Amino acid sequence: MSFRDLTLYVLRHGECEHNLEQRIGSHDDSPLTAKGREQAREKGRLLREMVPDLAVLDFYASPLHRACVTMELLREAAGLPASGYRADHRLMEIHAGDHIWLAWQDVPAADHASFEADPWNARRPGGESRADLFARAGRFLATLTRDAVIVTHGVTAATLRAQYLGLSPEACLSYQSPNAGVLRLSHGTETTFGA
Protein backbone atom coordinates (compact mmCIF):
# COMPACT_ATOMS: atom_id res chain seq x y z
CA MET A 1 0.00 0.00 0.00
CA SER A 2 1.21 3.49 -0.86
CA PHE A 3 0.79 6.56 1.34
CA ARG A 4 -1.32 7.95 -1.53
CA ASP A 5 -4.01 5.40 -0.60
CA LEU A 6 -4.26 6.93 2.88
CA THR A 7 -6.10 10.01 4.11
CA LEU A 8 -3.70 12.48 5.73
CA TYR A 9 -4.54 15.56 7.78
CA VAL A 10 -1.59 17.96 7.56
CA LEU A 11 -1.36 20.87 9.98
CA ARG A 12 1.17 23.55 10.72
CA HIS A 13 2.02 24.63 14.28
CA GLY A 14 0.24 27.72 15.58
CA GLU A 15 1.70 31.22 15.31
CA CYS A 16 5.01 31.68 17.19
CA GLU A 17 6.94 34.70 18.39
CA HIS A 18 9.55 34.28 15.65
CA ASN A 19 6.76 34.38 13.03
CA LEU A 20 5.83 37.84 14.33
CA GLU A 21 9.47 38.92 14.45
CA GLN A 22 9.94 37.78 10.82
CA ARG A 23 12.83 35.52 11.80
CA ILE A 24 13.96 32.23 10.27
CA GLY A 25 12.92 29.76 13.01
CA SER A 26 13.91 26.51 11.29
CA HIS A 27 15.53 24.19 13.86
CA ASP A 28 15.52 26.79 16.65
CA ASP A 29 12.26 27.29 18.53
CA SER A 30 10.17 30.05 20.04
CA PRO A 31 6.96 29.97 22.10
CA LEU A 32 3.50 29.85 20.57
CA THR A 33 1.71 33.19 20.97
CA ALA A 34 -1.71 33.31 22.67
CA LYS A 35 -3.16 33.41 19.14
CA GLY A 36 -1.03 30.40 18.18
CA ARG A 37 -2.34 28.37 21.12
CA GLU A 38 -5.92 29.24 20.13
CA GLN A 39 -5.16 28.24 16.51
CA ALA A 40 -4.00 24.86 17.82
CA ARG A 41 -7.21 24.32 19.79
CA GLU A 42 -9.29 25.38 16.80
CA LYS A 43 -7.55 22.72 14.68
CA GLY A 44 -8.51 20.13 17.27
CA ARG A 45 -12.18 21.20 17.17
CA LEU A 46 -12.09 21.12 13.36
CA LEU A 47 -10.62 17.62 13.34
CA ARG A 48 -13.29 16.38 15.70
CA GLU A 49 -15.96 17.69 13.30
CA MET A 50 -14.22 16.31 10.19
CA VAL A 51 -13.35 12.81 11.39
CA PRO A 52 -16.06 10.53 12.79
CA ASP A 53 -13.64 8.35 14.78
CA LEU A 54 -10.28 9.92 15.66
CA ALA A 55 -9.18 6.69 17.35
CA VAL A 56 -8.58 5.03 13.96
CA LEU A 57 -5.88 7.62 13.09
CA ASP A 58 -2.16 7.66 13.85
CA PHE A 59 -0.78 10.96 15.16
CA TYR A 60 2.69 12.31 14.28
CA ALA A 61 4.43 15.56 15.18
CA SER A 62 7.74 17.20 14.50
CA PRO A 63 9.84 16.84 17.70
CA LEU A 64 10.42 20.61 17.83
CA HIS A 65 8.66 22.08 20.87
CA ARG A 66 6.22 24.36 18.99
CA ALA A 67 4.88 21.42 16.97
CA CYS A 68 4.51 19.10 19.98
CA VAL A 69 2.75 21.82 21.99
CA THR A 70 0.39 22.37 19.05
CA MET A 71 -0.25 18.62 18.89
CA GLU A 72 -1.03 18.41 22.62
CA LEU A 73 -3.37 21.42 22.54
CA LEU A 74 -5.23 20.11 19.50
CA ARG A 75 -5.56 16.60 20.91
CA GLU A 76 -7.05 17.96 24.13
CA ALA A 77 -9.44 20.20 22.17
CA ALA A 78 -10.44 17.14 20.12
CA GLY A 79 -11.25 15.22 23.31
CA LEU A 80 -8.12 13.03 23.26
CA PRO A 81 -5.37 12.65 25.89
CA ALA A 82 -2.47 15.07 25.27
CA SER A 83 0.02 12.23 24.82
CA GLY A 84 -0.51 9.38 22.38
CA TYR A 85 1.41 10.62 19.35
CA ARG A 86 4.83 9.91 17.84
CA ALA A 87 7.45 12.66 17.35
CA ASP A 88 9.53 11.99 14.22
CA HIS A 89 12.63 14.00 13.24
CA ARG A 90 11.79 13.72 9.54
CA LEU A 91 8.92 16.18 10.17
CA MET A 92 11.22 18.97 11.35
CA GLU A 93 11.30 22.26 9.44
CA ILE A 94 13.74 22.76 6.56
CA HIS A 95 17.25 23.29 7.98
CA ALA A 96 18.36 26.85 7.26
CA GLY A 97 21.96 26.30 8.43
CA ASP A 98 23.86 29.40 9.52
CA HIS A 99 20.89 31.62 8.69
CA ILE A 100 18.73 30.23 11.49
CA TRP A 101 17.36 32.99 13.69
CA LEU A 102 18.33 35.77 11.27
CA ALA A 103 15.60 38.30 10.58
CA TRP A 104 14.60 37.90 6.94
CA GLN A 105 15.72 41.48 6.26
CA ASP A 106 19.25 40.56 7.44
CA VAL A 107 19.72 37.60 5.06
CA PRO A 108 22.63 38.50 2.76
CA ALA A 109 21.64 39.70 -0.72
CA ALA A 110 23.90 37.06 -2.32
CA ASP A 111 21.87 34.36 -0.59
CA HIS A 112 18.59 35.75 -1.91
CA ALA A 113 20.16 35.77 -5.38
CA SER A 114 21.18 32.10 -5.20
CA PHE A 115 17.63 31.16 -4.17
CA GLU A 116 16.13 33.13 -7.04
CA ALA A 117 18.52 31.41 -9.45
CA ASP A 118 17.67 27.84 -8.32
CA PRO A 119 15.05 27.77 -5.53
CA TRP A 120 14.74 23.96 -5.58
CA ASN A 121 18.43 23.14 -5.11
CA ALA A 122 19.83 26.19 -3.27
CA ARG A 123 20.98 25.61 0.32
CA ARG A 124 21.72 28.15 3.04
CA PRO A 125 25.25 27.59 4.45
CA GLY A 126 25.16 24.27 6.32
CA GLY A 127 21.46 23.79 5.56
CA GLU A 128 19.10 21.74 3.38
CA SER A 129 17.65 22.41 -0.07
CA ARG A 130 13.97 22.04 -0.93
CA ALA A 131 15.02 18.94 -2.91
CA ASP A 132 16.69 17.50 0.24
CA LEU A 133 13.51 18.14 2.25
CA PHE A 134 11.39 16.55 -0.50
CA ALA A 135 13.42 13.34 -0.14
CA ARG A 136 13.23 13.46 3.69
CA ALA A 137 9.43 13.97 3.62
CA GLY A 138 9.16 11.01 1.23
CA ARG A 139 11.09 8.77 3.65
CA PHE A 140 8.63 9.71 6.42
CA LEU A 141 5.55 9.14 4.24
CA ALA A 142 6.85 5.70 3.22
CA THR A 143 6.59 4.58 6.88
CA LEU A 144 2.84 5.28 7.19
CA THR A 145 0.42 2.38 7.42
CA ARG A 146 -2.81 4.09 8.56
CA ASP A 147 -4.67 7.36 8.00
CA ALA A 148 -2.82 9.99 10.04
CA VAL A 149 -2.78 13.47 11.55
CA ILE A 150 0.57 15.18 10.99
CA VAL A 151 1.62 18.36 12.86
CA THR A 152 4.59 19.99 11.20
CA HIS A 153 6.02 23.28 9.89
CA GLY A 154 5.30 25.60 6.98
CA VAL A 155 7.84 24.41 4.42
CA THR A 156 7.56 20.76 5.48
CA ALA A 157 3.75 20.90 5.18
CA ALA A 158 4.07 22.28 1.64
CA THR A 159 6.53 19.48 0.84
CA LEU A 160 4.31 16.68 2.24
CA ARG A 161 1.46 18.07 0.12
CA ALA A 162 3.63 18.06 -3.01
CA GLN A 163 4.75 14.48 -2.35
CA TYR A 164 1.18 13.29 -1.84
CA LEU A 165 -0.26 15.09 -4.88
CA GLY A 166 2.77 14.28 -7.07
CA LEU A 167 3.44 17.95 -7.82
CA SER A 168 6.32 19.53 -9.73
CA PRO A 169 9.00 21.50 -7.86
CA GLU A 170 7.46 24.71 -9.22
CA ALA A 171 4.03 23.84 -7.79
CA CYS A 172 5.61 22.84 -4.46
CA LEU A 173 7.52 26.13 -4.23
CA SER A 174 4.48 28.32 -4.94
CA TYR A 175 2.36 26.97 -2.03
CA GLN A 176 2.18 28.89 1.27
CA SER A 177 1.00 26.92 4.30
CA PRO A 178 -1.15 28.91 6.78
CA ASN A 179 -0.71 28.73 10.59
CA ALA A 180 -4.46 28.06 10.91
CA GLY A 181 -6.67 25.35 9.44
CA VAL A 182 -6.37 21.72 8.38
CA LEU A 183 -5.25 20.42 4.96
CA ARG A 184 -6.89 17.09 4.10
CA LEU A 185 -5.19 14.92 1.49
CA SER A 186 -7.43 12.09 0.34
CA HIS A 187 -8.03 10.12 -2.88
CA GLY A 188 -5.41 12.15 -4.71
CA THR A 189 -6.97 15.52 -3.97
CA GLU A 190 -6.71 18.24 -1.35
CA THR A 191 -9.30 20.14 0.68
CA THR A 192 -8.53 22.96 3.10
CA PHE A 193 -10.69 23.46 6.18
CA GLY A 194 -10.85 26.48 8.44
CA ALA A 195 -7.88 28.47 7.07
Add this chain to the structure above:
Amino acid sequence: MGFRDLTLYVIRHGQTEDNVAGRWTGRNDSPLTALGREHARASGRVLKRIAGDLSRYDFFASPLHRASTTMLLTRAAAGLPELGYRADRRLTENDDGDWTGLTVDEMRAIDPAHMARRDADEWHWKTPGGQSLAELSATVGRFLETLTRDSVIVCHGYTSRALRAQILGLPPAEAAARAMMPNTGVVRFADGKEEFFPE
Protein backbone atom coordinates in the same frame (compact mmCIF):
# COMPACT_ATOMS: atom_id res chain seq x y z
CA MET B 1 36.24 36.60 27.63
CA GLY B 2 35.72 32.96 26.71
CA PHE B 3 33.04 30.51 27.85
CA ARG B 4 35.57 28.86 30.19
CA ASP B 5 35.52 32.07 32.27
CA LEU B 6 31.75 31.78 32.80
CA THR B 7 29.76 29.85 35.40
CA LEU B 8 27.46 27.43 33.60
CA TYR B 9 24.69 25.30 35.07
CA VAL B 10 23.77 22.26 32.96
CA ILE B 11 20.55 20.29 33.44
CA ARG B 12 19.43 17.18 31.56
CA HIS B 13 15.74 16.76 30.67
CA GLY B 14 13.64 14.68 33.06
CA GLN B 15 12.98 10.98 32.56
CA THR B 16 11.14 10.08 29.34
CA GLU B 17 9.26 6.95 28.27
CA ASP B 18 12.24 6.05 26.03
CA ASN B 19 14.61 6.42 29.03
CA VAL B 20 12.50 3.87 30.91
CA ALA B 21 12.61 1.46 27.93
CA GLY B 22 16.34 2.04 27.31
CA ARG B 23 15.71 3.40 23.80
CA TRP B 24 17.93 5.98 22.10
CA THR B 25 15.59 8.84 21.16
CA GLY B 26 18.16 10.92 19.29
CA ARG B 27 16.43 13.66 17.33
CA ASN B 28 12.97 12.17 17.71
CA ASP B 29 11.11 12.97 20.92
CA SER B 30 9.64 10.91 23.75
CA PRO B 31 7.24 12.27 26.39
CA LEU B 32 8.36 13.05 29.93
CA THR B 33 6.94 10.56 32.42
CA ALA B 34 5.21 11.79 35.61
CA LEU B 35 8.53 11.14 37.38
CA GLY B 36 10.32 13.06 34.61
CA ARG B 37 8.15 16.11 35.21
CA GLU B 38 8.99 15.89 38.91
CA HIS B 39 12.68 15.52 37.96
CA ALA B 40 12.45 18.84 36.11
CA ARG B 41 10.81 20.60 39.05
CA ALA B 42 13.45 19.19 41.42
CA SER B 43 16.20 20.58 39.15
CA GLY B 44 14.49 23.98 39.42
CA ARG B 45 14.50 23.81 43.20
CA VAL B 46 18.21 22.92 43.20
CA LEU B 47 18.97 25.81 40.86
CA LYS B 48 17.15 28.23 43.14
CA ARG B 49 19.13 26.91 46.11
CA ILE B 50 22.62 27.08 44.59
CA ALA B 51 22.64 29.80 41.91
CA GLY B 52 21.82 32.98 43.82
CA ASP B 53 20.11 35.80 41.90
CA LEU B 54 18.63 34.02 38.86
CA SER B 55 18.16 37.28 36.94
CA ARG B 56 21.94 37.28 36.40
CA TYR B 57 21.75 34.32 34.01
CA ASP B 58 20.85 33.66 30.41
CA PHE B 59 18.72 30.54 29.88
CA PHE B 60 19.09 28.18 26.91
CA ALA B 61 17.27 24.95 26.00
CA SER B 62 17.38 22.39 23.25
CA PRO B 63 14.38 23.00 20.95
CA LEU B 64 13.33 19.34 21.24
CA HIS B 65 10.06 19.03 23.15
CA ARG B 66 11.38 17.04 26.16
CA ALA B 67 14.09 19.62 26.86
CA SER B 68 11.95 22.73 26.32
CA THR B 69 9.21 21.23 28.51
CA THR B 70 11.82 20.52 31.19
CA MET B 71 12.97 24.15 30.93
CA LEU B 72 9.40 25.42 31.51
CA LEU B 73 8.94 23.17 34.57
CA THR B 74 12.43 23.99 35.92
CA ARG B 75 11.94 27.74 35.59
CA ALA B 76 8.52 27.61 37.26
CA ALA B 77 9.89 25.56 40.17
CA ALA B 78 12.76 28.04 40.54
CA GLY B 79 10.23 30.87 40.90
CA LEU B 80 10.74 32.32 37.40
CA PRO B 81 8.17 32.92 34.64
CA GLU B 82 8.04 29.85 32.34
CA LEU B 83 9.11 31.85 29.30
CA GLY B 84 12.29 33.87 29.06
CA TYR B 85 14.75 31.38 27.50
CA ARG B 86 16.17 30.80 24.03
CA ALA B 87 15.87 27.45 22.24
CA ASP B 88 19.05 26.80 20.24
CA ARG B 89 19.40 23.95 17.68
CA ARG B 90 23.04 23.40 18.61
CA LEU B 91 21.79 21.90 21.90
CA THR B 92 19.70 19.24 20.09
CA GLU B 93 20.48 15.64 21.05
CA ASN B 94 22.98 13.60 19.04
CA ASP B 95 21.69 12.23 15.74
CA ASP B 96 21.35 8.44 16.04
CA GLY B 97 20.68 8.03 12.32
CA ASP B 98 19.21 4.68 11.25
CA TRP B 99 19.37 3.36 14.82
CA THR B 100 17.11 6.07 16.27
CA GLY B 101 14.63 4.44 18.65
CA LEU B 102 16.60 1.23 19.26
CA THR B 103 18.00 -0.20 22.50
CA VAL B 104 21.68 -1.16 22.85
CA ASP B 105 20.65 -4.84 22.86
CA GLU B 106 18.82 -4.34 19.57
CA MET B 107 21.87 -2.57 18.09
CA ARG B 108 24.10 -5.44 19.23
CA ALA B 109 21.78 -7.96 17.59
CA ILE B 110 21.91 -6.03 14.30
CA ASP B 111 25.70 -5.50 14.18
CA PRO B 112 27.79 -6.85 17.10
CA ALA B 113 31.10 -5.94 15.43
CA HIS B 114 30.05 -2.32 15.07
CA MET B 115 29.03 -2.20 18.74
CA ALA B 116 32.43 -3.64 19.73
CA ARG B 117 34.05 -0.67 17.98
CA ARG B 118 31.96 1.60 20.24
CA ASP B 119 33.48 -0.07 23.29
CA ALA B 120 36.96 0.61 21.88
CA ASP B 121 36.46 4.31 21.03
CA GLU B 122 33.08 5.73 21.99
CA TRP B 123 33.98 9.36 21.20
CA HIS B 124 34.58 8.77 17.49
CA TRP B 125 32.04 5.99 16.98
CA LYS B 126 28.71 6.65 15.31
CA THR B 127 25.54 4.79 14.43
CA PRO B 128 24.86 4.15 10.71
CA GLY B 129 23.72 7.50 9.32
CA GLY B 130 24.26 9.20 12.69
CA GLN B 131 26.96 11.45 14.12
CA SER B 132 29.77 10.91 16.63
CA LEU B 133 30.26 12.54 20.01
CA ALA B 134 33.31 14.25 18.50
CA GLU B 135 31.07 15.84 15.86
CA LEU B 136 28.45 16.75 18.47
CA SER B 137 31.22 18.29 20.55
CA ALA B 138 32.18 20.60 17.68
CA THR B 139 28.53 21.70 17.36
CA VAL B 140 28.11 22.50 21.06
CA GLY B 141 31.46 24.30 20.94
CA ARG B 142 29.98 26.72 18.41
CA PHE B 143 27.05 27.26 20.79
CA LEU B 144 29.37 27.92 23.74
CA GLU B 145 31.28 30.53 21.71
CA THR B 146 28.07 32.61 21.54
CA LEU B 147 27.70 32.93 25.34
CA THR B 148 28.31 36.30 26.95
CA ARG B 149 26.94 35.78 30.49
CA ASP B 150 26.72 33.05 33.10
CA SER B 151 24.01 30.68 31.86
CA VAL B 152 21.63 27.85 32.62
CA ILE B 153 21.47 25.20 29.88
CA VAL B 154 18.81 22.47 29.61
CA CYS B 155 19.72 19.73 27.16
CA HIS B 156 20.24 15.98 26.70
CA GLY B 157 22.39 13.06 27.83
CA TYR B 158 24.91 13.08 24.99
CA THR B 159 24.75 16.85 24.48
CA SER B 160 25.64 17.39 28.13
CA ARG B 161 28.62 15.01 27.80
CA ALA B 162 29.80 17.01 24.79
CA LEU B 163 29.32 20.28 26.70
CA ARG B 164 31.38 18.92 29.59
CA ALA B 165 34.20 17.90 27.22
CA GLN B 166 34.29 21.38 25.70
CA ILE B 167 33.96 23.34 28.96
CA LEU B 168 36.65 21.33 30.76
CA GLY B 169 38.80 20.82 27.65
CA LEU B 170 38.85 17.05 28.10
CA PRO B 171 40.70 14.80 25.63
CA PRO B 172 38.40 12.23 23.91
CA ALA B 173 39.39 9.22 26.02
CA GLU B 174 38.76 11.09 29.26
CA ALA B 175 35.52 12.61 27.99
CA ALA B 176 34.32 9.15 26.96
CA ALA B 177 35.16 7.73 30.40
CA ARG B 178 32.90 10.20 32.22
CA ALA B 179 29.34 9.15 32.95
CA MET B 180 26.07 10.47 31.59
CA MET B 181 24.32 13.06 33.77
CA PRO B 182 21.23 11.82 35.61
CA ASN B 183 17.74 13.04 34.59
CA THR B 184 17.56 15.37 37.60
CA GLY B 185 19.90 17.66 39.52
CA VAL B 186 22.24 20.41 38.36
CA VAL B 187 25.89 20.30 37.26
CA ARG B 188 27.84 23.50 37.88
CA PHE B 189 30.90 24.26 35.79
CA ALA B 190 33.05 27.07 37.26
CA ASP B 191 36.80 27.77 37.43
CA GLY B 192 37.59 24.67 35.35
CA LYS B 193 35.80 22.34 37.76
CA GLU B 194 32.60 20.29 37.66
CA GLU B 195 30.31 19.81 40.64
CA PHE B 196 27.00 17.92 40.76
CA PHE B 197 24.16 19.11 42.99
CA PRO B 198 21.32 16.63 43.62
CA GLU B 199 18.13 17.71 45.36
